[in-house]
Amino acid sequence: MKYCIYLKKKVPEVSFSSEEHIFPAGIGGIQKLPMEYVSHECNNAFSAMELSFMRNSLIALPRQFYGPGKRGNLNPKNATKSKVSLIDGESNPNEIKFGYISLGKPYLISQIKVNIKGNYHFLSDTSLGDEVKQVSGFLKKLGKYNGKHTLYQDERLTQDEFILGVHDGKWYLALNHKQHEPQIKNFIMNSLENTLENQTARKGTEQVKVFQTIEFDETFYRVCAKIIFNYLAFVKGQDFVLKECFNPIRHWIVNGGENNFVTLSGQKINMPISYPEKAHKLFIIQDRNSLRGLISFYGDHFETLINLCDDFDGVLGLDGFICDWQNRQELRLIDYISNYTSH
Incomplete structure (x- = not known):
């Protein structure tokens, strides 16, 4: 009988075209309920809830250290990644940068640390490939930057500094205080791209600390x-x-x-x-x-x-x-x- 066990509704009020896992697939669940148990509408709503559960709750920490990856995939290439966050070096806590955790290891994303008075440093991770190509790739993406980003505030940055990074098609901006965001966005849009063509990638080998927010x-x-x-x-x-x-x-x-x-x-x-x-x-x-x-x-x-x-x-x-x-x-x-x- 097609009757949603959560909404207590039947066809045509709801439809049944997807299956609900017992444990979410994203943490390794395999077994599903029969399709006629949970409506497609309810399953869609649960998907958003499960995504938050896996990325933002207590579960996010062991999942990014041990796995599994997307939809329960156990291939290390598809391992779960933490959210991009600001990390700092053990030897120099003020040397902050953007990175993420995968299987317990920190990785840097492609990013530029800028002092608008003249200093520019491109940072990336050697696992991302050839350094020159990384800079070139960053510049191409920067040319399409439209001002949309996830904003981070950190008082270790001065008012003249910011970090701009990109990962999986999303931009991340770190600055001293959000009140400086309009000025820095204007600088990025109008000045930054032309200053980077001779930059080479700088990479670090020190241990890092990663700070994440768990909801x-x-x-x-x-x-x-x-x-x-x-x-x-x-x-x-x-x-x-x-x-x-x-x-x-x-x-x-x-x-x-x-x-x-x-x-x-x-x-x-x-x-x-x-x-x-x-x-x-x-x-x-x-x-x-x-x-x-x-x-x-x-x-x-x-x-x-x-x-x-x-x-x-x-x-x-x-x-x-x-x-x-x-x-x-x-x-x-x-x-x-x-x-x-x-x-």
């Missing part, structure tokens, strides 16, 4: 709840999760609002078995009329407790799901225990 908002909690709810639908079926007792958490997952459902707990399910080192895990537990979900990521990290409902009428034993994303394998807890004890 800790309801997106992380709502995605955790959605993962648990998806799994409950996967094992118990569509009719089960359409019960009225799940309406409050269903509404909150879709619409947000006051969080009365999810908390970081530090709680673990202790079993005499070992799990893959960096696997994601979820468990569902019944306590009288309450159903609880427990989820952790990258091993026993970010343990989060989800209150599914407090008026459950029925019996549901301990259940769980293991996402061993490094080996591209997912198993229900009962199957994982069976495989574990047979070896």
Whole structure:
């Protein structure tokens, strides 16, 4: 039956043309729900929420160190990258520059550090290829610069300094204070390109520190709840999760609002078995009329407790799901225990 388990709507109010993963594909999830469980409209809304979950929440840090890459890809060439941010050198903290993290290693993006009174330094990463070609490529992109950029403020830059970088078609500008932005934008548009033709790339080999901003908002909690709810639908079926007792958490997952459902707990399910080192895990537990979900990521990290409902009428034993994303394998807890004890 084509009936969205989140919106409680049927065709023609909603359409069904895409499938929902239990764990998001971007952190290695494989198993999907049947297409008729989650509407395309709902799936699209969840995609934006999951993108924020993977790029901006607690999950962003281990993901950019360990992976996986886009859509769960394990090829190092497609490894997850952190957001571009300002990094500084260990030996000279004032030598800031634009870079990102991939598989635990910092990389510089193509950038120019400018003092508008006369000093110019082009910086890049040797992994990006030939230095002369990098400068040439930067100049070509600079010729198409339209003044749109992501702005960073840093007091270590003087009022006459700025850094302009480009990566994956996006521009990044760092300056002392945003009040200087109009002046610097005008300088970039009218003066900068003609001054760079004889520049060569400067590269550093020192260790760097990377400073990133992690958002800790309801997106992380709502995605955790959605993962648990998806799994409950996967094992118990569509009719089960359409019960009225799940309406409050269903509404909150879709619409947000006051969080009365999810908390970081530090709680673990202790079993005499070992799990893959960096696997994601979820468990569902019944306590009288309450159903609880427990989820952790990258091993026993970010343990989060989800209150599914407090008026459950029925019996549901301990259940769980293991996402061993490094080996591209997912198993229900009962199957994982069976495989574990047979070896």
